[in-house]
Amino acid sequence: MIKLENVTKIFPGSEIPAVDNLNMEINEGEVCVLVGPSGCGKTTTMKMINRIFEPTEGKIYVNGEDISKINPIKLRLGIGYVIQEIGLFPHLNIAENVATVPRELKWPANKINQRVDELLTVVGLDPKLHRNRKPSGLSGGQRQRVGVARAMAADPPIMLMDEPFGAVDPITRARLQNEFLRLQEQLKKTIVFVTHDIDEAIKMGDRIAAMREGKLVQYSDPNELLSSPADEFVANLVGRNRSIKRLHLIRAYEAVRSNVPFLEKGDSMESVREKIEDSELRAVLVVDDRQKLIGLVSADDIKKDRGAKVAGDLAQEIENYVTDDATLNDALSVMLNLGEGYVAVVDDGHKLKGTITLGDLLEVVKDDDARAAS
Amino acid sequence: MMQELRRKWKGWILVPAILLGLAIGLTVYVVNNPGGTMAARMLTYPSIFRYLREHVLMVLVSCLLAIGAGVPIGIMLTRPRFRSIGRVVENIVNVGQTIPSLAILALFFTFLGRGFNTAVFALWLYSILPILRNTYAGIMSIQPGIIEAAHGMGMTPLHVLGRIELPLAYPVIMAGVRTAVVINVGTATLATFIGAGGLGDLIVTGISVGRPIIIFTGAALSAILAILLDHILGQIEERLVGS
Numbered sequence: 001m002i003k004l005e006n007v008t009k010i011f012p013g014s015e016i017p018a019v020d021n022l023n024m025e026i027n028e029g030e031v032c033v034l035v036g037p038s039g040c041g042k043t044t045t046m047k048m049i050n051r052i053f054e055p056t057e058g059k060i061y062v063n064g065e066d067i068s069k070i071n072p073i074k075l076r077l078g079i080g081y082v083i084q085e086i087g088l089f090p091h092l093n094i095a096e097n098v099a100t101v102p103r104e105l106k107w108p109a110n111k112i113n114q115r116v117d118e119l120l121t122v123v124g125l126d127p128k129l130h131r132n133r134k135p136s137g138l139s140g141g142q143r144q145r146v147g148v149a150r151a152m153a154a155d156p157p158i159m160l161m162d163e164p165f166g167a168v169d170p171i172t173r174a175r176l177q178n179e180f181l182r183l184q185e186q187l188k189k190t191i192v193f194v195t196h197d198i199d200e201a202i203k204m205g206d207r208i209a210a211m212r213e214g215k216l217v218q219y220s221d222p223n224e225l226l227s228s229p230a231d232e233f234v235a236n237l238v239g240r241n242r243s244i245k246r247l248h249l250i251r252a253y254e255a256v257r258s259n260v261p262f263l264e265k266g267d268s269m270e271s272v273r274e275k276i277e278d279s280e281l282r283a284v285l286v287v288d289d290r291q292k293l294i295g296l297v298s299a300d301d302i303k304k305d306r307g308a309k310v311a312g313d314l315a316q317e318i319e320n321y322v323t324d325d326a327t328l329n330d331a332l333s334v335m336l337n338l339g340e341g342y343v344a345v346v347d348d349g350h351k352l353k354g355t356i357t358l359g360d361l362l363e364v365v366k367d368d369d370a371r372a373a374s
Numbered sequence: 375m376m377q378e379l380r381r382k383w384k385g386w387i388l389v390p391a392i393l394l395g396l397a398i399g400l401t402v403y404v405v406n407n408p409g410g411t412m413a414a415r416m417l418t419y420p421s422i423f424r425y426l427r428e429h430v431l432m433v434l435v436s437c438l439l440a441i442g443a444g445v446p447i448g449i450m451l452t453r454p455r456f457r458s459i460g461r462v463v464e465n466i467v468n469v470g471q472t473i474p475s476l477a478i479l480a481l482f483f484t485f486l487g488r489g490f491n492t493a494v495f496a497l498w499l500y501s502i503l504p505i506l507r508n509t510y511a512g513i514m515s516i517q518p519g520i521i522e523a524a525h526g527m528g529m530t531p532l533h534v535l536g537r538i539e540l541p542l543a544y545p546v547i548m549a550g551v552r553t554a555v556v557i558n559v560g561t562a563t564l565a566t567f568i569g570a571g572g573l574g575d576l577i578v579t580g581i582s583v584g585r586p587i588i589i590f591t592g593a594a595l596s597a598i599l600a601i602l603l604d605h606i607l608g609q610i611e612e613r614l615v616g617s
Binding site (some may be wrong): 047050052074075076078079081083084085087088089090091100101104119129150160251 | 517519520522523524525526527528529530538541544563
């Protein structure tokens with residue numbers, strides 16, 4: 001889909017190349033993450049793909065076409081673009097911002113309006129509430145969402161994203177990343193994603209290009225990057241706690257234990273007692289008649305409330321749950337933050353899928369260590 | 375909604391009406407109470423009206439021409455091709471601004487002779503400076519990421535200018551225009567020295583014949599004119615920004 005051939009970029013007035021003889025190929029439908037310390041040439045590489053910068057030497061092909069022969073405006077209209085700090089136009093409202101590329105493509109007004117509403121819904125913003133707001137009236141996370149919506153407006157097959165989730169707090173960032181991955185699973189866009197955060201790279205990337213001083217040091221999938229770093233630089237980049245980093249790679253739905261005992265809210269006290277006796281944790285999760293998670297009943301709750309007749313009366317709401325598209329690393333931070341030994345896993349409709357315990361996480365890490373060692 | 379209407383009414387009707395009322399009241403008073411035949415000869419309705427008309431004409435013609443030249447040149451200097459000379463021009467403009475306005479008028483008087491056209495030319499040159507400088511500064515001060523995003527998404531350079539750069543720089547450009555107009559109204563009172571007429575005639579005559587009421591009339595009318603023009607430009611600016 002995108003191919004870089006012997007690409008070198010030397011900025012005027014500089015001796016050292018910003019990008020040095022780069023060769024790489026990005027496959028269709030993949031997220032390729034360019035990662036490395038600042039000044040390693042990752043952003044420069046990305047900006048050569050939409051011809052914001054022209055390579056000093058070498059060629060870049062998109063769909064087999066040499067981009068230096070395509071009109072830059074035409075090229076860019078087919079490539080979604082999200083930059084650092086998002087670059088929303090402060091004088092235009094959200095709808096006008098999102099409509100930027102469709103307007104350039106001269107879509108009819110009603111088609112643009114429809115598309116804007118559709119996109120805002122996709123990125124989780126209520127069109128009615130947000131259409132007419134100015135970017136300054138939005139939170140950081142909402143602005144990043146608008147930035148992504150704007151880049152997707154004309155449904156470009158390729159997207160370039162330069163630290164798109166950089167300017168928000170870690171919790172919002174994790175949520176945006178998860179939402180984005182869920183979206184990408186359906187859309188299958190070819191994405192070039194620039195970040196300096198190795199954790200983000202491991203989480204987001206199908207392929208990771210580790211760069212240093214303009215050179216491509218290693219280009220491989222995240223698993224390989226973690227298990228066999230090409231050299232000391234990559235090893236340092238991924239850090240010492242590689243096993244824990246692998247928790248970024250595994251989603252809750254892959255590791256969830258689904259055969260855990262649970263109670264329906266109408267279950268009698270007898271079965272409540274029975275199941276609690278049987279459980280290791282001396283507590284059992286409770287769901288409603290649609291399998292939605294209500295909370296937890298523990299042995300202590302039974303003692304405290306003798307008047308309860310069914311499981312639903314006793315259930316205490318819990319906070320230690322994650323959605324099934326969260327990574328195991330997200331699950332671990334929830335456990336550590338709340339001081340619990342497990343998390344409940346729910347799907348996006350809040351239906352109970354099962355649980356993940358601290359022990360399960362240890363198993364995952366241990367398995368990987370064993371595999372890496374062998 | 376009510377508040378919006380009240381604000382509009384105040385901005386477009388009430389304040390201009392008060393200023394006009396003040397000017398008319400003042401004129402009627404001084405014509406009827408000139409306090410002497412000397413002043414009475416200067417202070418008649420037709421003559422005051424003529425001075426005012428000459429003044430307004432000088433200001434409007436020179437300012438419109440200055441906007442027509444200053445804004446495009448300012449924009450041009452921000453284009454990548456000319457950006458390197460932008461700083462140089464900005465410095466020249468800043469130096470130009472420090473030359474006293476009377477000196478500029480006198481300078482062009484020696485080349486172009488006396489009269490309305492010379493005055494308009496000198497005023498034009500003098501008002502280009504703040505307009506050009508603010509246009510340049512207004513566009514250059516836009517966060518580079520915003521412009522890069524616009525280019526990167528495939529907007530044509532003309533659309534980037536028209537839809538992104540100019541609207542964002544607009545308040546700064548308007549501030550330049552307002553400065554130019556206010557300075558211009560003041561400087562135009564000096565045009566009397568090169569025989570171009572205007573309210574300066576009243577002030578200078580008043581001084582030479584020692585009649586304060588004539589000086590006061592010229593000075594007060596030009597002050598009211600400056601405030602009125604500044605206010606109207608402010609209203610235009612608010613209207614376009616608010617929409």
